[in-house]
């Protein structure tokens with residue numbers, strides 16, 4: 001395995017384009033992501049969450065990434081722990097990850113600083129870079145339910161102090177997005193006024209946008225046409241918002257939901273159209289192909305396509 005550091009990617013992309021950070025849970029997703037990255041010569045951040053580690057086993061996940069790096073040897077990639085707490089972070093350090101996220105964003109400011117700094121001190125000794133989060137995203141985050149009412153945008157005045165005191169290498173900000181398929185339930189979009197103030201406090205410093213799935217309306221409609229019951233009010237971040245965010249220092253955009261919706265669409269359609277089959281290879285192949293095409297389209301929007 002030869003992953004690179006996200007520090008290099010962010011140095012190159014700041015203000016010009018943004019890097020896709022994609023959560024993978026299964027073999028088909030690992031194939032799809034590496035195939036898209038290698039064939040389009042695009043650097044990617046492979047993201048592994050605690051939920052994925054619990055599902056597949058941490059060793060299985062890492063072994064899949066390692067195998068993919070041999071199958072797609074020209075891929076430029078980093079391996080990132082997404083939404084970790086100390087137990088995941090300290091396990092990830094020394095096990096092949098090139099960056100870790102410590103998510104102490106639900107704690108008080110001072111506690112978040114303390115927990116983040118402890119992780120930074122340990123990670124930097126092993127040349128691993130650290131993403132931290134300030135502010136609280138609304139919506140659902142793995143098994144964590146956060147009341148919409150408790151949603152807190154990142155306080156721009158605290159952002160600089162947080163980065164200086166912790167030494168973290170990138171900062172995830174809460175500027176209106178949430179995880180999952182039902183973003184912006186209040187009808188508000190990305191909060192560029194908040195993002196702009198954060199950038200003014202931290203010029204040139206890499207910022208991270210969680211909850212960056214586009215949540216395609218046609219995919220929702222298609223899923224429901226084939227028996228799904230997803231709320232048609234599902235919505236995500238628009239391409240225009242993502243492109244604009246690049247100019248405010250967003251260097252990394254996290255996507256998970258879009259690839260789950262794609263999986264649901266492909267499999268629902270296949271089994272409705274072929275009620276006599278119980279095959280896993282045909283829809284699995286369809287998914288890998290569609291995954292690759294979807295990601296290459298995203299790379300174009302993010303401006304990172306061909307930047308390996």
Ligand code: G3H
Pocket residue numbers: 023049051082083140141142178179180181255256257258
């Ligand atoms: O944040 C990472 C988790 O996998 C949540 O992703 O909102 O797409 O379920 P999700």
Ligand code: 13P
Pocket residue numbers: 023082083178179180181209210211212213214254255256257258
């Ligand atoms: P989405 O739910 O928008 O895909 O966001 C994923 C994410 O932020 C993972 O950390």
Ligand code: NA
Pocket residue numbers: 081082083101131254
């Ligand atoms: Na992350």
Ligand code: ZN
Pocket residue numbers: 083179210211254
């Ligand atoms: Zn996230």
